[in-house]
Amino acid sequence: MEILQSRQRLQEEQKRKEELRLAKEQEEQLKLQELKNQKYTERQNKEQKKQDFKAKVYTDAQNIKQLQLENLEIIEQKRLEEIQSKIAAKQEIQRQKSRAEERRKRMELEKKAQMKMELERKIEEENRIRREKEEMVARMEQEELELIQRLQNTQLLQQSVFEDLEAAMGVTELRDS
Template sequence: MSQSDYIEHSKLAEAKQMRKRADEDARLLANRISLLKQEEQKALKKIEETQKKAQEILQARNRNLEEQKKREELRRLREQQDFEKVEQARRNREEKKSLKDQASQYRSSKAIYDAQTIKIAREQNMKILEDLKREDLASKKQIKFKVKKQKLEAEEKRKKMMDAKKEKVRKDNEKKIEIENKLRRDREDEVARMEQDELELIQRLQNTQLLQKSAYEDLENALGGQLGFS
């Protein structure tokens, strides 16, 4: 074996040895870790058991306290009920006494009130009678005033109706006069036209007579004076 081979072999052996030590260290470390985990689990289990025990003790203590509290509350409630019964009995006695006093006071007050009520009612009745008299007088005055007012209003209405009637008669007369005047003017215009026609007729008649006379004269001249004209 050459020196180089020996060196290489030695290195390999050394590397294997170092690997075995590393493996052994890893195995030992794994064992220690496993033991530590076991111890941890044991400790956790003990902690859980301890906490559970403490919880049970606390729950038992709380139950005892709650029971004690309930007993104390029941005792206090009974004492309160007893006190309320005593107070209610006292109030009942006081209420009976108060009702008795009120009844006595009511009878006394009622007698006074009845007397005052009768007096007040009598005064009110007198006042009502006086008010009725005043109202009756006022009503009569108002009726008298209303009748007078109605008469004045009726007179005023009658006067207005008469004035309106007179005005209507006046307007009717004016209208009739206007119609008559129109008829008169129409008639006068007609007469004027007829007079004009008459003048024209007279003029035409005169002209006709002149023509007739001229014609007779011509005829007479033509006949040698044998026809006369009248």
């Protein structure tokens, strides 16, 4: 009976040990499976992080490319605006030069016209003065002729009076001598 009990205890002990061993083995397998699962999850997480990083890098690169394109477009737009501004400024300068040239020509023409009018006025004035002088000379010549005629008439009158006076005085001989 003791042997049987001892055997039974031994069997129970072996059974308990076997159960413990099985439980331990099962626990180790569970731990091993957990470890595998944890490693798998870590790998998955790592792979996901790598994929996320790649996606972020790709997105950032695309954003940078897009920004570069937008910046290039802005730069090109500003360059075109600057060119258009320079063209407009050049055209304005040309218009101002053209207006200044037209103004200069107009002023030159006005000055020439004014000088011509002044010259014509002077010529007309000189012609008027010449005519007045010619008329005055003609009047003076006429007056001179009249004065000469009067003088001749006066001389004739004096000579006639002198002859009458000589005849009246009988001084004709004196005169001949």
